[in-house]
Amino acid sequence: MSSDPTAAAPDQGLGRWPERAVLIAFALVAAFAISAATGARFGLIFLIGLGLGVTLEALRFGFAGPWRQMIVNRDPAGILAQLFAIGLVAVVAIPLITANSAELIGAHAPVGLAMIGGAFTFGIAMQVVLGCGSGTLVNAGSGNPVGLLALPFFAIGSFAGAFHLDWWTGLGSLPVIVLEGTGGLVTTLAGLAAVAALLLVLAAPGQRRVPRRLWIAAGLVAALALGNLVVSGQPWGVVYGLGLWAAKGAQAVGVDLAASAFWAAEGNAERVRQTLLTDTTSLTNLGLIGGAFVVAAWRHGFTQPLPRLPLRAWVAVVVAGLVLGYSSRLAFGCNVGAFFSGVSTGSLHGWVWFVCAFAGSWVGIRLRPALGLEAGR
Amino acid sequence: MTRRVTMLAVASLIGGLIVFDLSVSAQPNPFRAPPLLALGSGQAAGVAHCAAPAPTR
Numbered sequence: 406m407s408s409d410p411t412a413a414a415p416d417q418g419l420g421r422w423p424e425r426a427v428l429i430a431f432a433l434v435a436a437f438a439i440s441a442a443t444g445a446r447f448g449l450i451f452l453i454g455l456g457l458g459v460t461l462e463a464l465r466f467g468f469a470g471p472w473r474q475m476i477v478n479r480d481p482a483g484i485l486a487q488l489f490a491i492g493l494v495a496v497v498a499i500p501l502i503t504a505n506s507a508e509l510i511g512a513h514a515p516v517g518l519a520m521i522g523g524a525f526t527f528g529i530a531m532q533v534v535l536g537c538g539s540g541t542l543v544n545a546g547s548g549n550p551v552g553l554l555a556l557p558f559f560a561i562g563s564f565a566g567a568f569h570l571d572w573w574t575g576l577g578s579l580p581v582i583v584l585e586g587t588g589g590l591v592t593t594l595a596g597l598a599a600v601a602a603l604l605l606v607l608a609a610p611g612q613r614r615v616p617r618r619l620w621i622a623a624g625l626v627a628a629l630a631l632g633n634l635v636v637s638g639q640p641w642g643v644v645y646g647l648g649l650w651a652a653k654g655a656q657a658v659g660v661d662l663a664a665s666a667f668w669a670a671e672g673n674a675e676r677v678r679q680t681l682l683t684d685t686t687s688l689t690n691l692g693l694i695g696g697a698f699v700v701a702a703w704r705h706g707f708t709q710p711l712p713r714l715p716l717r718a719w720v721a722v723v724v725a726g727l728v729l730g731y732s733s734r735l736a737f738g739c740n741v742g743a744f745f746s747g748v749s750t751g752s753l754h755g756w757v758w759f760v761c762a763f764a765g766s767w768v769g770i771r772l773r774p775a776l777g778l779e780a781g782r
Numbered sequence: 783m784t785r786r787v788t789m790l791a792v793a794s795l796i797g798g799l800i801v802f803d804l805s806v807s808a809q810p811n812p813f814r815a816p817p818l819l820a821l822g823s824g825q826a827a828g829v830a831h832c833a834a835p836a837p838t839r
Contacts, residue, residue, distance in 0.1 A: 444815020501821070508820050514833040545792050548785035553792055570836040581835075638820030638827035645832045650799060657806055670837035672829035680807035681800070684830055694796060698789065707786040733832070742832030752833065 421705075428699045435695065443682045449636050450685055454692015456629045457641070461543045461693070462700040466622035468537040468740035472766045480612045481604035486619035487745070488597045493627035494749035495597075498634055499590040502750055511750030512640045514737030516757045517578025523566075523735030524743065524758040526728060528765020531740070533725040533772055538643035538739030541729065542690055546697030550711050551778075554719065555726035556647075562730020563644045564651030567673075568665040573735050584751035593751055600759075630745070637685040640746035643693075644733040646686030651730075652677050718777035736762075 432455055440448025461467060471483020502509045514520070531537045534555045536544045541559055544552025566573075584592050605613055630641045652668055656677060662668040668677065681687040701707070733739040736758055738747060744762065747755020773779050817823040 440812075442812060443810040444812045445818050446816050446820075449818065505821060507826060508823060510827040510831065512831065512833040514835065548788040548792065550785075550788050553788050553795075557795075574836040635821045636819055638823075638825075639831045642832040645830055645834065649830070650803075653803060653806060657802075666837050670829075672834075673837075676830045678808050680810050681803045683810060685828070686830065686832070691796065691800075694792065698792065701785070701789065707784060707789055709785045711783045711785065711788065737834075738832035747833065754833075 425703055428702055432695060432699055439682050439688070443680065446636060447683055447688055450633065450688040451692045453629050453632050453636065454689035455696040455699075456692070457539070457626065457689065458543060458546060458693040458696020458698075459700055460622055460625045460629065460696075461539060462547055462697040464618045464622035464625070466619060466626060467540050467543070468744070469531045469535050469540050469766070472763060473532060473535070473770055475604065475607075476767055476770055478612070479607060479609035481601075481608045482612070482615045482619060484604055485601055485615050486623040488601050489615075489620070490623035490627045490630075491745055491749045492594055492597045493624065494630050494745075495590060495593045495751070497631050498640070498749055499585065499593065499751050500587075501634070503586050503589075508638055509634060510639050511583065511752060512642065512738060512742055512746035512755065513581050513583050513750065513752040514743070514747065514754045515574070515578040515581045516754045517574055518576045519573035519735040520578065520737055520754060521757060521761050523573075523732040523737075524761035525765040526732040527736055527739060528762035528767075529769035529772065530725040530728040530732065530765075531762070532766045532769025533776060533778065534722055534729070535778075537741070538647075538729075538733060539693060539741050541726075542643065542693040543697040546694035547701035548698075548707065548709070551714075551722050554722050555729065558723050558726030559644075559730040560647040560651040562727040562732075563648030563734055564655060564730070565727075566731035566734025567645075567648045567652075567667045570734055571666040582753040584753070589751045593748065596756065597748070630749070633685070633689060639685055640742070640750050641689060642686045642738060642742035642746060643690060644686075644730065644739050644742055646681070646684060646688075646690045647730060648734060649676055649684060649687060650681065653681070715777040721776040721778060 436448045436452045439451050474480040475484050502511045534551055536552050541552050541555050545556045633641045656662055667673060676684055737743055737754055743758040744755055747758060816825060820827060
């Protein structure tokens with residue numbers, strides 16, 4: 406036995422490389438298998454999802470956490486990085502969609518009563534579980550038990566919200582308003598700059614610096630989101646795919662999807678018939694989980710102890726998971742589909758979503774201690 | 783208890799989801815797959831997105 410503390414280091418480092426090689430090989434084989442079974446486009450979309458999962462987990466780029474940081478500590482770094490990423494995407498995506506509207510679609514949806522209520526409620530629930538759409542996937546992939554428990558209920562809620570979507574939108578909504586062309590891009594960038602300036606004014610002294618890792622993450626997320634748009638023809642989204650997973654399960658146990666205008670619609674019924682491995686949002690969701698899994702395993706995240714939370718906290722996670730899914734369908738997306746992709750492709754509903762969900766986050770943060778969710782922090 | 787348990791659970795969950803999906807879905811046909819890139823393909827984008835509107839009956 407050596408007493409030299411440096412003696413074991415090379416062996417330990419070398420000893421982990423086979424394990425890491427297996428992780429990378431497994432991810433690449435999965436992408437290859439998807440390509441071989443369903444077509445190269447779908448393998449590439451899965452790889453984009455993997456890249457997003459690796460980026461979000463490795464560089465700790467997220468949505469719920471940075472919003473909490475701003476509300477609790479007046480630290481705007483994470484939100485500034487989000488705005489930067491959205492701006493980068495907008496610079497390319499808005500002109501691209503305007504010029505290729507037959508092949509590419511934006512995350513364009515109407516502002517309405519249910520959309521506003523859904524976004525506010527989503528903001529509450531995402532602070533309860535400290536994970537939005539992408540955050541819940543990444544947290545689950547990295548072995549976080551809160552994210553893992555919330556995920557299936559998120560899917561069930563998303564399915565149910567879509568099931569009832571026509572009733573909710575019937576409560577009243579505006580036409581879809583899209584900021585298009587050069588004017589739309591300039592308006593979007595000006596809006597992002599205005600929000601960034603407001604955050605900097607509100608920031609606590611000494612909290613106005615964005616760490617380098619977040620700049621890098623913002624650039625990578627923007628590049629991957631644009632890749633998703635060019636390859637799949639649609640912006641990055643999360644909740645549609647989760648609802649689809651539950652829709653397949655519901656159909657298998659005898660639920661009549663024809664009773665829902667949403668799930669009976671031709672495009673959605675076709676998605677239920679076909680494999681998830683040909684559905685864009687399902688593939689990026691699987692990639693996000695896989696990417697986070699790889700990073701967590703790479704870092705030996707397996708050894709991290711699980712939090713000890715009271716029963717009421719676990720019940721709150723289940724309820725919040727259902728609410729996340731249901732409300733995000735009424736709101737036409739989560740932080741990714743509505744805020745990130747909506748704003749970056751010029752949809753007014755993305756901006757309204759941001760304001761409402763941020764207000765909801767303020768409430769959600771105050772709920773966490775009462776629900777016992779701060780016990781494990 | 784460590785995250786080893788939850789990592790195993792998430793791997794099982796995703797593996798189970800894919801097996802279930804493949805057992806209840808139509809057989810995919812890679813020879814009828816869409817072009818690699820939607821941009822420039824001449825094909826209309828799909829409707830399977832979070833912002834997809836609520837269809838009316």
